[in-house]
Amino acid sequence: MGPLLLLFSCWTLVGAQTPLFKLRSVTLTIEPATDLLRDANATLWCRAGVSSSGTLTQVPVYTFYKDGTKVFTKKSASAELAYPLLHVRYSNTGKYKCRVDIDGQGENSDTSKLTVTGVSVPLLHLSRSSLSEGEELTATCSAPDERGAFFFYFFVDGREVQDKPARINRADAQLRFNGGGVRQVHCEYTVMLAPGSTKSNKSNTVTVSVRELSFRPVLEIRPVAEVFEGDQLSVSCRPEGNVPGGLLLILTHGTQLLGSGTDHVNSSITAKDSGEIECSFEVGNVPKKATKTLSVTELFSVPRLSVSLAEVFEGDRMVLTCSSAVLVARRLSSEDISYALDSTGPPATDLGGAGRFSAQAPPYHLSYTCAATARGITKHSQALLVWPKVSVVRPSISVVGRVVLGRPFQIRCRSERGSLPINYTLFRKYDPLNVTTVSTPSQEALFTATIQESDDIKLYMCEAANRPNNEGELSPRLNASVIVPLSNATLTTLPAPWDVSEGNALILICGVAGTPPVTFKWYREDGGGGGAQLLFAGTVDGRSTSHRIHPVSRDHSGSYYCEAVNQARNPVRSQTVHIEVRLALWKKGVMAASCLLVLCVAALLCVLHLKSRRGKKEVTTELSVKPSGSKSDDSLTVSLAPDTEAYTAATDAASNSEGTEGRATNGTRDSVASLPADISNRSSYSIPATV
Numbered sequence: 286m287g288p289l290l291l292l293f294s295c296w297t298l299v300g301a302q303t304p305l306f307k308l309r310s311v312t313l314t315i316e317p318a319t320d321l322l323r324d325a326n327a328t329l330w331c332r333a334g335v336s337s338s339g340t341l342t343q344v345p346v347y348t349f350y351k352d353g354t355k356v357f358t359k360k361s362a363s364a365e366l367a368y369p370l371l372h373v374r375y376s377n378t379g380k381y382k383c384r385v386d387i388d389g390q391g392e393n394s395d396t397s398k399l400t401v402t403g404v405s406v407p408l409l410h411l412s413r414s415s416l417s418e419g420e421e422l423t424a425t426c427s428a429p430d431e432r433g434a435f436f437f438y439f440f441v442d443g444r445e446v447q448d449k450p451a452r453i454n455r456a457d458a459q460l461r462f463n464g465g466g467v468r469q470v471h472c473e474y475t476v477m478l479a480p481g482s483t484k485s486n487k488s489n490t491v492t493v494s495v496r497e498l499s500f501r502p503v504l505e506i507r508p509v510a511e512v513f514e515g516d517q518l519s520v521s522c523r524p525e526g527n528v529p530g531g532l533l534l535i536l537t538h539g540t541q542l543l544g545s546g547t548d549h550v551n552s553s554i555t556a557k558d559s560g561e562i563e564c565s566f567e568v569g570n571v572p573k574k575a576t577k578t579l580s581v582t583e584l585f586s587v588p589r590l591s592v593s594l595a596e597v598f599e600g601d602r603m604v605l606t607c608s609s610a611v612l613v614a615r616r617l618s619s620e621d622i623s624y625a626l627d628s629t630g631p632p633a634t635d636l637g638g639a640g641r642f643s644a645q646a647p648p649y650h651l652s653y654t655c656a657a658t659a660r661g662i663t664k665h666s667q668a669l670l671v672w673p674k675v676s677v678v679r680p681s682i683s684v685v686g687r688v689v690l691g692r693p694f695q696i697r698c699r700s701e702r703g704s705l706p707i708n709y710t711l712f713r714k715y716d717p718l719n720v721t722t723v724s725t726p727s728q729e730a731l732f733t734a735t736i737q738e739s740d741d742i743k744l745y746m747c748e749a750a751n752r753p754n755n756e757g758e759l760s761p762r763l764n765a766s767v768i769v770p771l772s773n774a775t776l777t778t779l780p781a782p783w784d785v786s787e788g789n790a791l792i793l794i795c796g797v798a799g800t801p802p803v804t805f806k807w808y809r810e811d812g813g814g815g816g817a818q819l820l821f822a823g824t825v826d827g828r829s830t831s832h833r834i835h836p837v838s839r840d841h842s843g844s845y846y847c848e849a850v851n852q853a854r855n856p857v858r859s860q861t862v863h864i865e866v867r868l869a870l871w872k873k874g875v876m877a878a879s880c881l882l883v884l885c886v887a888a889l890l891c892v893l894h895l896k897s898r899r900g901k902k903e904v905t906t907e908l909s910v911k912p913s914g915s916k917s918d919d920s921l922t923v924s925l926a927p928d929t930e931a932y933t934a935a936t937d938a939a940s941n942s943e944g945t946e947g948r949a950t951n952g953t954r955d956s957v958a959s960l961p962a963d964i965s966n967r968s969s970y971s972i973p974a975t976v
């Protein structure tokens with residue numbers, strides 16, 4: 286501090302020299318402590334740390350802030366400044382900081398919080414200590430020595446009656462008292478600071494004596510004995526005492542106004558509900574009232590409405606029963622109660638009293654209530670909501686996908702209407718096979734079945750039921766086409782395989798047993814073992830069809846078979862038929878003719894030879910025709926009887942030529958025709974050969 290003081294004292298001596306100094310730090314300390322009791326003395330110290338090499342031209346300015354607001358500022362040549370807070374109050378509580386500014390340099394201290402606990406005891410003063418009912422007095426509550434924003438609260442006999450906000454440390458309240466007697470009055474207050482508040486202790490208590498007014502209301506209810514529902518009661522209300530004229534009397538029962546009038550109110554009521562009956566009037570500003578509690582004994586209970594059926598379906602006749610229990614048998618019998626049904630739906634029929642009604646369930650939901658009336662008292666039941674269910678209709682039965690004999694398929698059963706859950710039962714010949722319960726709209730009733738005979742499909746029916754203990758609705762019989770898988774594929778040729786001649790037509794007939802449409806394919810087997818060659822394919826709506834080759838050549842010799850497939854997708858294959866195409870008739874003729882010619886020539890030569898020998902020497906007659914004849918016989922046999930080697934050669938040739946030229950049978954595939962369906966007798970060739 287010594288050097289600083291020296292420094293500051295130089296400021297005034299040395300004039301306008303440029304100072305070299307640095308404001309290093311500013312600190313704030315609160316003494317004696319940051320937590321203080323009310324009335325203590327506190328000092329806030331602001332200290333500046335400065336480094337300097339010359340003289341300063343200005344005196345430092347110290348500024349103190351409380352909760353961000355400037356509260357004190359002062360110039361001081363000293364290196365520290367005190368801000369005294371004498372007799373601290375709750376309102377001094379807050380966050381403090383200070384700032385030092387010298388010569389354009391400024392620095393803030395850290396923030397320190399000062400907390401002051403305790404406020405002064407409030408002081409209450411009343412303008413009068415005795416008054417009459419309806420008169421007013423002024424109560425003044427003050428918070429001695431406190432500062433800040435206040436809320437004052439006034440209490441009469443411990444109960445808060447008024448509160449007043451105030452910016453100063455006192456507030457007034459006008460108090461009025463009803464009824465005579467002695468009252469205790471006190472007050473309290475709260476001091477508010479930005480983030481909090483604190484409450485004072487109770488003030489001193491001041492006693493007031495209140496004089497009661499000499500008049501009051503009188504309430505009478507007759508009869509006074511036990512009151513039952515429906516009893517007629519007479520209620521009278523009148524003032525008593527030395528009353529000023531023109532009083533307005535008000536008689537109420539709970540929230541219901543029974544009557545009002547000047548001087549008196551008489552009212553006759555039917556006892557229904559228990560409750561308070563009040564007779565009141567006001568004199569000056571003083572309300573005066575008399576109350577009595579009316580206790581009414583119930584004769585019968587609130588009715589209950591119930592429906593006969595556990596589950597109501599639309600269109601059902603339902604019996605609705607309304608009933609009240611008789612509670613006081615000596616005053617009421619059950620015959621005295623009459624019932625009425627209330628609804629917006631179809632009209633209900635009264636089934637001879639006793640609270641039974643018959644109504645038809647509508648196709649929509651409906652709420653019913655009923656009322657029981659006796660002795661002029663009507664009681665309403667709670668609402669009964671009837672939500673009729675929808676019955677199933679005759680279900681439809683259908684198959685999913687296609688039905689193939691001998692394979693499992695699915696049957697779908699469905700009722701267009703009906704409340705869920707619905708039980709679906711599948712029947713075969715009236716025997717239930719399986720039951721499935723559909724409980725959500727997305728569910729389907731699907732059953733799996735298998736049939737061995739086409740006609741068995743008609744044995745299936747299904748039933749939909751959604752009413753307990755009730756027959757369901759039966760579907761029609763299942764109607765669906767049944768696909769019989771193919772079997773017994775047979776290839777038949779016309780003419781017979783051993784009777785096919787060159788130049789004629791060859792008809793290959795393929796027949797199957799099973800359900801049309803059928804796709805047929807004819808194959809010729811490659812003799813070299815290279816697999817089968819597809820000749821022709823076609824789909825017909827029948828069980829057989831033919832493929833015609835015309836004119837047939839020796840190249841057509843070979844092994845044939847056919848394949849067939851229908852919607853059951855199980856291909857079947859016929860037996861293999863070997864066909865050997867024979868020489869044409871004219872070729873045989875030419876051969877026979879040439880043989881004859883050879884024989885003739887040979888005979889002629891023989892004759893000539895014999896003649897010449899007979900002419901020269903004796904001749905031995907010997908015929909040498911035999912070898913030549915057997916030769917021509919051999920060549921015939923080769924062409925007519927099926928020889929394996931020759932057949933193989935022919936097939937090879939045919940397949941070679943077809944392989945290079947494309948389809949050799951192209952020209953002959955003009956004749957695929959459906960033949961009479963029943964060409965099943967494949968071993969006999971009895972089909973009329975009209976080709």
Ligand SMILES: *[C@@H]1O[C@H](CO)[C@@H](O)[C@H](O)[C@H]1NC(C)=O
Nearest residue numbers: 324325326327370371372373
């Ligand atoms: C506070 O300061 C005042 C005046 O300086 C003095 O009269 C009083 O006794 C002090 N109170 C306390 C509690 O020190």
Ligand SMILES: *[C@@H]1O[C@H](CO)[C@@H](O)[C@H](O)[C@H]1NC(C)=O
Nearest residue numbers: 323403404405406485486487
């Ligand atoms: C307030 O009341 C409490 C107990 O009622 C007492 O201990 C306390 O000293 C009172 N405070 C003041 C400031 O009177």
Ligand SMILES: *[C@@H]1O[C@H](CO)[C@@H](O)[C@H](O)[C@H]1NC(C)=O
Nearest residue numbers: 505507519520521549550551
């Ligand atoms: C009103 O009722 C009281 C008592 O029930 C009866 O004394 C009085 O005469 C009645 N006043 C009138 C105007 O009916």
Ligand SMILES: *[C@@H]1O[C@H](CO)[C@@H](O)[C@H](O)[C@H]1NC(C)=O
Nearest residue numbers: 717718719720721731732733
């Ligand atoms: C009934 O249906 C269930 C489920 O679909 C099936 O597991 C069961 O085998 C069926 N029973 C008969 C007898 O078909």
Ligand SMILES: *[C@@H]1O[C@H](CO)[C@@H](O)[C@H](O)[C@H]1NC(C)=O
Nearest residue numbers: 708720722750751752753754
């Ligand atoms: C449906 O089937 C279930 C189980 O088999 C049964 O408990 C229920 O009563 C049936 N519901 C109807 C309406 O038949």
Ligand SMILES: *[C@@H]1O[C@H](CO)[C@@H](O)[C@H](O)[C@H]1NC(C)=O
Nearest residue numbers: 743761762763764765766767
């Ligand atoms: C079965 O269905 C077919 C076509 O779907 C129809 O022509 C035929 O009349 C139906 N048969 C019966 C008995 O309903």
Ligand SMILES: *[C@@H]1O[C@H](CO)[C@@H](O)[C@H](O)[C@H]1NC(C)=O
Nearest residue numbers: 771772773774797798799965
């Ligand atoms: C298939 O042929 C066998 C033997 O010839 C015969 O018993 C059977 O009935 C035939 N099947 C059909 C479906 O025609």
